Amino acid sequence: xxxxxxxxxxxxxxxxxxxxxxxxxxxxxxxxxxxxxxxxxxxxxxxxxxxxxxxxxxxxxxxxxxxxxxxxxxxxxxxxxxxxxxxxxxxxxxxxxxxxxxxxxxxxxxxxxxxxxxxxxxx
Amino acid sequence: xxxxxxxxxxxxxxxxxxxxxxxxxxxxxxxxxxxxxxxxxxxxxxxxxxxxxxxxxxxxxxxxxxxxxxxxxxxxxxxxxxxxxxxxxxxxxxxxxxxxxxxxxxxxxxxxxxxxxxxxxxxxxxxxxxxxxxxxxxxxxxxxxxxxxxxxxxxxxxxxxxxxxxxxxxxxxxxxxxxxxxxxxxxxxxxxxxxxxxxxxxxxxxxxxxxxxxxxxxxxxxxxxxxxxxxxxxxxxxxxxxxxxxxxxxxxxxxxxxxxxxxxxxxxxxxxxxxxxxxxxxxxxxxxxxxxxxxxxxxxxxxxxxxxxxxxxxxxxxxxxxxxxxxxxxxxxxxxxxxxxxxxxxxxxxxxxxxxxxxxxxxxxxxxxxxxxxxxxxxxxxxxxxxxxxxxxxxxxxxxxxxxxxxxxxxxxxxxxxxxxxxxxxxxxxxxxxxxxxxxxxxxxxxxxxxxxxxxxxxxxxxxxxxxxxxxxxxxxxxxxxxxxxxxxxxxx
Numbered sequence: 001x002x003x004x005x006x007x008x009x010x011x012x013x014x015x016x017x018x019x020x021x022x023x024x025x026x027x028x029x030x031x032x033x034x035x036x037x038x039x040x041x042x043x044x045x046x047x048x049x050x051x052x053x054x055x056x057x058x059x060x061x062x063x064x065x066x067x068x069x070x071x072x073x074x075x076x077x078x079x080x081x082x083x084x085x086x087x088x089x090x091x092x093x094x095x096x097x098x099x100x101x102x103x104x105x106x107x108x109x110x111x112x113x114x115x116x117x118x119x120x121x122x123x
Numbered sequence: 124x125x126x127x128x129x130x131x132x133x134x135x136x137x138x139x140x141x142x143x144x145x146x147x148x149x150x151x152x153x154x155x156x157x158x159x160x161x162x163x164x165x166x167x168x169x170x171x172x173x174x175x176x177x178x179x180x181x182x183x184x185x186x187x188x189x190x191x192x193x194x195x196x197x198x199x200x201x202x203x204x205x206x207x208x209x210x211x212x213x214x215x216x217x218x219x220x221x222x223x224x225x226x227x228x229x230x231x232x233x234x235x236x237x238x239x240x241x242x243x244x245x246x247x248x249x250x251x252x253x254x255x256x257x258x259x260x261x262x263x264x265x266x267x268x269x270x271x272x273x274x275x276x277x278x279x280x281x282x283x284x285x286x287x288x289x290x291x292x293x294x295x296x297x298x299x300x301x302x303x304x305x306x307x308x309x310x311x312x313x314x315x316x317x318x319x320x321x322x323x324x325x326x327x328x329x330x331x332x333x334x335x336x337x338x339x340x341x342x343x344x345x346x347x348x349x350x351x352x353x354x355x356x357x358x359x360x361x362x363x364x365x366x367x368x369x370x371x372x373x374x375x376x377x378x379x380x381x382x383x384x385x386x387x388x389x390x391x392x393x394x395x396x397x398x399x400x401x402x403x404x405x406x407x408x409x410x411x412x413x414x415x416x417x418x419x420x421x422x423x424x425x426x427x428x429x430x431x432x433x434x435x436x437x438x439x440x441x442x443x444x445x446x447x448x449x450x451x452x453x454x455x456x457x458x459x460x461x462x463x464x465x466x467x468x469x470x471x472x473x474x475x476x477x478x479x480x481x482x483x484x485x486x487x488x489x490x491x492x493x494x495x496x497x498x499x500x501x502x503x504x505x506x507x508x509x510x511x512x513x514x515x516x517x518x519x520x521x522x523x524x525x526x527x528x529x530x531x532x533x534x535x536x537x538x539x540x541x542x543x544x545x546x547x548x549x550x551x552x553x554x555x556x557x558x559x560x561x562x563x564x565x566x567x568x569x570x571x572x573x574x575x576x577x578x579x580x581x582x583x584x585x586x587x588x589x590x591x592x593x594x595x596x597x598x599x600x601x602x603x604x605x606x607x608x609x610x611x612x613x614x615x616x
Contacts, residue, residue: 021301028290041293048300055308078307081256085300088263092293095267099274099286106279115283 013054020047034100034110038093045089052078052085128166128173129182129195129251132205133261135163136244143237149229153220156236160213163247167209171202175605181253189253190314196253200457200606204380205250207461208373211468212243215372218581219365222475225572226363231275238275239369242268246377255303255313258381259296262345266292269374272366273358284357291354295344302337305330319389335395338385345378348442349412352435359431364475367427371434372468376460379441383456386445387611396448405446410540412439417547421554424485426477429551430470433510436544437463443537444525452528453611457603459521462509462592466517469506469585473499476578480571489555491564495571498579500559502586507552509589512545516593520600 008015020043027040056078064073104110124131139159143152174180174197182195197205216239223232245265252258270292274285307313309330310321325331340351347355355375359367386395395401416435423429441463444456476499477483477492492500509516522541529537592599 025294028294034286037290041290044294045297048297048304051301051304052307081313084256084260088260091267092263092289095270096286096289096293099270099282099289102274103282103286106282116287 013050017047017051017054020044020050032112034103034112035097037112038096038100041096042089042093045085045092049082049085049089052082125166125169125173127182128170129180129197130184131166132163132170132209133195133244133248133251135159135166136240136247140237140240140244143233143240147233149232152233152236153216156216156219156240157213159240160209160216160243163243164206164209164213167202167206167247170197171199171206173197174199174202190312190317193257194253194314194316195251196316197251198606198610199602200610201250201380201384203602203606204376204460205247207464208243208246208250208377211372211464212239212369214581214584215365215369215468215472218368218472218475218578221575221578222365222479223363225479226277226365227275228277235272235275235363235366238268238271239366241265242272242369242374246373249377249381253315255306255315255318256300257313259300259303262296262299262378262381265374265377266296266345269358269370272370273362275366276361276363278361280357281361284354284361288354288358291344291351295341295351297341298337298344299341302334302339302341305334305337309334315384315389319391322390322394331390331394332398335385335390335401339382339401342378342382342385346375346382346438346442347435349408349415349435349439352412352416352438355435356428356431359434359471360425360428364427364471364478368468368471368475371431371471372464375434375438376464379438379445379456379460382442383445383611392448402446402448405442406537409439409443409446410537410544412436413443413540413544414547417544417551420551421547423551424487426474426484426486426489427471429486429555430467430474433548433551434463434467436548437467437510439544440521440525440541443541444528447525447528447532447534447537449528449531450607450612451524451531453607454600454603455521455524455528457607458517458524458596458599461599461603462517462521462589465585465588465592466506466509469502469582469589470510472578472582472585473502473506476502476574476582479578480574486555486558488565489558490562492558493560495564496574498583499574502582504556504559505586506589507555509593511548511552514593515590517589517599519593520596 024040024044024047028037028044031037031040056075058072058074061072061074062070064076100110107115109115136159139155143155180197181189183189184193184195223235227235242265245261245268248261249258252261270285270289273288274282306318309325310318312318312321344351359371362370413436416432420429420432423432441456441459444452444459480496483489509518512518512522526538526541
């Protein structure tokens with residue numbers, strides 16, 4: 001029993017990541033509003049950022065700046081990657097939102113149920 | 124300059140894209156696009172020849188040595204695909220000018236060329252990079268450009284298709300990153316070659332399997348493997364014709380290459396194919412794609428949508444070869460990547476001609492086309508026949524290898540599936556051919572623009588290629604054989 005608790009606490013960050021990931025994906029699938037879908041998508045992407053960053057942390061390690069007083073550093077590598085991924089995420093979100101604006105201009109609604117039934121599948 | 128060719132093939136289209144966006148000149152944009160297209164072809168051919176004579180090229184991007192820096196690994200397989208994509212997209216660029224003038228608003232044309240080149244650069248980047256995370260970045264570059272291309276057409280439904288693809292595509296790319304993240308946690312490396320070595324002595328089997336699953340599903344969303352294909356028909360149907368031809372002939376093919384790379388070069392044949400469930404899933408999804416998508420295609424009334432569903436079915440053939448996983452099956456896949464790229468370019472370019480001359484979108488409007496526009500009608504007929512796999516066309520070559528491969532495995536069910544799905548293709552193609560040649564023209568369809576020479580020339584050239592490579596397989600079949608022998612099976616044989 002105590003080992004189960006220890007396991008949970010030592011990897012609780014991964015449980016948070018999985019929770020964020022699944023809830024983001026659930027919002028994307030379940031919501032019909034185009035903006036809400038993008039919010040879910042952003043949440044989904046953000047959870048991945050934490051997935052990358054959390055294994056880079058080393059216990060008792062400090063920021064990776066060379067200094068005589070410290071010998072253990074956290075890995076800076078994931079941060080660099082995630083900086084790139086954040087930029088990609090912002091670009092995707094910006095493009096998605098501008099598409100939603102254009103959809104609203106053209107169709108007058110951003111509810112997928114109405115749009116997709118009336119427009120895409122109606123041939 | 125030639126030693127920097129791996130970087131140049133990626134950079135040249137992207138530089139062209141930026142230039143066009145900055146200059147935004149209505150007469151210059153086409154020339155800049157052509158210029159960067161042709162220089163990309165030049166360097167891609169140099170790359171291929173170098174890879175053939177020197178073996179695998181490892182290029183340290185920015186001078187940072189791998190595995191720490193980003194490595195570009197060029198072998199006989201990916202340089203072949205880079206050359207293919209560069210050539211096909213250049214030909215489509217020649218065609219683009221007149222077609223875009225009709226189908227796009229004037230102020231959007233510069234943006235279109237820019238996005239086209241950006242997408243091309245991203246796709247070539249995915250092919251040439253040897254770094255898992257770099258591949259993700261290029262995947263997103265090409266995808267973002269694709270979303271814009273799809274949304275630009277005059278049909279407002281393109282916006283919905285682009286949005287739909289944006290959601291699905293981003294989920295796919297994110298799943299891919301999760302998989303890469305798991306590999307990174309296991310091995311501590313992002314260099315694909317380095318990973319493939321380190322995975323050899325990994326004992327943690329379950330996270331490895333999870334990463335394989337994430338990466339496969341993520342890429343499968345981009346490939347549009349059958350149950351994950353929902354975005355593709357709408358995206359192809361409502362994009363501008365030039366965009367459709369470009370995407371259909373390049374984007375999905377590159378994603379397939381990425382999948383092959385992971386299965387064979389990163390995880391390795393032994394790990395992937397000792398897993399019975401994995402093979403079963405890939406094979407059954409491919410076969411369902413061949414049947415299901417062809418069935419849906421039969422009932423389509425929108426011309427572009429019909430061929431979009433046929434693309435989903437054809438992708439099933441390519442992944443089938445990956446599932447068969449022996450020498451002939453892999454050649455079938457590789458050849459079909461090349462062949463399907465040519466066929467779909469020919470078909471969608473021909474449809475672009477129809478949209479240009481008389482705004483044809485539905486199949487009924489094809490009636491009597493053989494009398495009104497015999498040249499375009501002939502192109503559609505011939506390239507549709509290659510789609511079925513009639514002997515003497517490229518489609519036959521790919522199916523031949525696939526049948527050989529499945530016979531070697533003793534999988535008669537698969538051979539049967541190949542035959543039946545060809546019959547299904549015959550039904551939807553037959554409907555079109557019947558309308559074109561054996562029906563009287565619809566009245567009131569004569570508001571025709573004359574199709575410009577270069578549009579017709581590119582379409583005819585592509586159509587001739589579908590026959591030429593069906594008879595003379597030295598360029599496609601033999602190069603695919605070399606690619607499969609030296610790269611994919613190099614370590615097993």
